[in-house]
Amino acid sequence: MDTQSLQSAAPCVLLVNLNTYDQPYPVYPLGLAYIDGALRAAGYETYLWDARASRGPLEETVAQFQPDFIALSLRNIDNAQSHNPLSFVRSLADCCATLRKVTRAPIIVGGSAFSIFPTELLELTGADYGVRGEGEAPLVALLAALRENRPPSSIPGVAWKDASRAACCNEYAARQAGFTAEPAHTPDILASYVGAGSIIGVQTQRGCPLKCCYCSYPHIEGRRSRYRTGAQVVEEMARLRDLGVRYTFIVDSVFNTNERHLVEVCEALCSANLGVEWECFLSPRGLTRDHLALMKRAGMRHVEFGADSFSDPVLKAYGKVFTYEDIRRVSAYADELGILYGHFLIFGGPGETPGTVEQTLARAAEIPRAYYFATIGMRIFPGTPLWEKSGPAATGETREAFLATPRFHIEPPLTVESLYERLAVFRNTAPNWVVGDPPSAFVATIKKLRSRGLRGPLWEYIEILQRYQQSGENR
Numbered sequence: 001m002d003t004q005s006l007q008s009a010a011p012c013v014l015l016v017n018l019n020t021y022d023q024p025y026p027v028y029p030l031g032l033a034y035i036d037g038a039l040r041a042a043g044y045e046t047y048l049w050d051a052r053a054s055r056g057p058l059e060e061t062v063a064q065f066q067p068d069f070i071a072l073s074l075r076n077i078d079n080a081q082s083h084n085p086l087s088f089v090r091s092l093a094d095c096c097a098t099l100r101k102v103t104r105a106p107i108i109v110g111g112s113a114f115s116i117f118p119t120e121l122l123e124l125t126g127a128d129y130g131v132r133g134e135g136e137a138p139l140v141a142l143l144a145a146l147r148e149n150r151p152p153s154s155i156p157g158v159a160w161k162d163a164s165r166a167a168c169c170n171e172y173a174a175r176q177a178g179f180t181a182e183p184a185h186t187p188d189i190l191a192s193y194v195g196a197g198s199i200i201g202v203q204t205q206r207g208c209p210l211k212c213c214y215c216s217y218p219h220i221e222g223r224r225s226r227y228r229t230g231a232q233v234v235e236e237m238a239r240l241r242d243l244g245v246r247y248t249f250i251v252d253s254v255f256n257t258n259e260r261h262l263v264e265v266c267e268a269l270c271s272a273n274l275g276v277e278w279e280c281f282l283s284p285r286g287l288t289r290d291h292l293a294l295m296k297r298a299g300m301r302h303v304e305f306g307a308d309s310f311s312d313p314v315l316k317a318y319g320k321v322f323t324y325e326d327i328r329r330v331s332a333y334a335d336e337l338g339i340l341y342g343h344f345l346i347f348g349g350p351g352e353t354p355g356t357v358e359q360t361l362a363r364a365a366e367i368p369r370a371y372y373f374a375t376i377g378m379r380i381f382p383g384t385p386l387w388e389k390s391g392p393a394a395t396g397e398t399r400e401a402f403l404a405t406p407r408f409h410i411e412p413p414l415t416v417e418s419l420y421e422r423l424a425v426f427r428n429t430a431p432n433w434v435v436g437d438p439p440s441a442f443v444a445t446i447k448k449l450r451s452r453g454l455r456g457p458l459w460e461y462i463e464i465l466q467r468y469q470q471s472g473e474n475r
C-alpha cells in the first residue's frame, strides 16, 4: 500500500474489483482504471483492491486505508452461457454485506453489469449509490455532492435510494462528453494480469448507434459515438508498452463504426510503429479490403467478427445491418491478407429455425480458415427489443427474475438441449469451433503457451488441440 496516501488529507476512495472469472482469461479492470484516472485528476487519493491480484482480504485493506468512499465495479452479471449458467450477483451482495460490517463509508457501485440492472442491483446489494453507464464525470459529481451534503438526485446516470428506501436511477446522459480522463493503471496489478495471460484492453471510442435486437451495449455506453484521437490512442498504447504490454485488445463494441476514426487511429499507429499488436471486434458492414490491410499494418493480428448467423432471415430478425454476402466477402479479405479471424455466432434467437441452423453450419464450409465461437440462446436484457418480446411483459415475471437467474430467448421448437446436441455433433467434424466456454484442456494449454511468452488470444491453437483430442478418442 502507498503509505503516503494513508497519511494524506485528501479524501480517499477505495476502488474494488470483484471479478475473478477467468474465461477466456482473467480480464483486467479497465473500467476501474478510467474511474481511478478521473478521481486522481479531481484530487482524490485512491487505492485499488483487486480480488485476483491483491494480497490480503478486502477487510484488511479497509482497516488499513480507512476510505471515505468505496467504489465497487461489477462487470459481469453472469457468464451468458445458457447451457452452463453461472451468476455473479450473489458475490456482489456478499461483498457489500462484508463491507458494511467494517466501514461506514458510502458504497457506490458501477460497471457494465450494474448499468444493465441499476435499480435492481442497488436494492439487492444494499449499496448506497450507483452509477449507470460511463462513470467518470457522474462519480466525481456524486462524491462532490456527498461531501457537500447535497442530494445526488439530479446528477445524470446516478442511482440512489429515496426517502422510502426505493431505488431510483437518473437517465444515462446521452450528451455525456466521454473520455474526460485518461485511465490510471496500477503497475503491479496490471503486471499481475499480464502474467496471468490477460490481454490488456484499450478503448478508442464509446457508444454504438445500431439497434441489434438483443444488445445491451448502447444501454451501457450510450448510442452517440465519442472518440479518442489517433494521438491519444498511440499515447495510451505507448504507456502500456512501457509497462510491459506487447499485445492489446481494442475493446470498442465495434471498431469500424466510423471509417474516418478507423483510418485516423490506424494511420497514427502505423507512424508510431510501437511494436504493440492488437485484436478487435469488427462488423462486416462497410468493411473493405483496404481497411483490413491498413489495420494489419497498424498491428492488428486477430479479428473477432460479430456475424451472429450465416442466414439472411435470421440476420434481419436479429436487427443486423449486413447480409451473409458481406460476411463471406470480409472473410475472404481477411483470409487473403493472412489475418487470423473468428466469427461469433448466436444460435436460437428470434427467427431461427432448425433449417436456418443447418444453413449456417453448411455455409461455414464456404468460409476459408475461420474460427467460430458459438453461443446458444440470447440473454434477455432490459432496454432491448428482445426485452419487449420475451421479457417480463411477455412472461408475467418481475424484472428481478431476469437478473437473479440468467434468462435466454430460444426460438421454439428449438431448445438449449437440442441446439447444444446438434452443435456438439457438428464440432466433432469441425475442430475450429468452440461451443460455449472453451474446453478446459484448451485453457490449460493456452496458459502453458502464455507462460512461454506467446501473446494474443491464441485461438488459432484450438483447432490443432481439438483435432489431436479427437484423433486420440478415435484411436
Ligand code: B12
Pocket: 019, 020, 021, 022, 023, 024, 025, 026, 027, 028, 030, 031, 032, 034, 035, 070, 071, 072, 073, 074, 075, 076, 077, 078, 079, 080, 081, 108, 109, 110, 111, 112, 113, 115, 130, 131, 133, 134, 135, 136, 139, 198, 199, 200, 201, 203, 216, 217, 220, 221, 249, 250, 251, 252, 253, 379
Ligand atoms: C471487450 C469485451 C470483452 C472482451 C474483453 C477483452 C479484454 N481483454 O479486456 C472479451 C471478449 C474477452 C470478453 C469476455 C467476456 N465478456 Co465481455 N465485454 C466486452 C465489452 C464489449 C467491452 C468491455 C470494456 O472493456 N469496456 C471498456 C471499459 C472502459 O468500460 P467499462 O468496463 O464498462 O467501465 C465504464 C463503466 O462501466 C463505468 N464503471 C466501471 N466500473 C465502475 C465502478 C464504479 C464505482 C463506477 C461509478 C463506474 C464504473 O465507468 C467506466 C468508464 O466509463 C462489453 C460490452 C460493453 N460495450 O460494455 C462486454 C461485456 C462486459 N461482457 C460481458 C460478458 C457476459 C462477458 C463474458 C462472461 C462472456 C463469456 N461467456 O465469455 C466474458 C467474461 C470475461 C471475464 N473474465 O470477465 C457482458 C457483461 C454483462 C453481463 N451480461 O453479464 C458485457 C456487458 C456484454 C453483454 N453481453 O452485455 N468481453
Ligand code: SF4
Pocket: 208, 209, 210, 211, 212, 215, 216, 217, 218, 253, 254, 283, 306
Ligand atoms: S451487437 Fe454490436 S453493432 Fe449491434 S448494437 Fe450491439 S454493439 Fe452495436
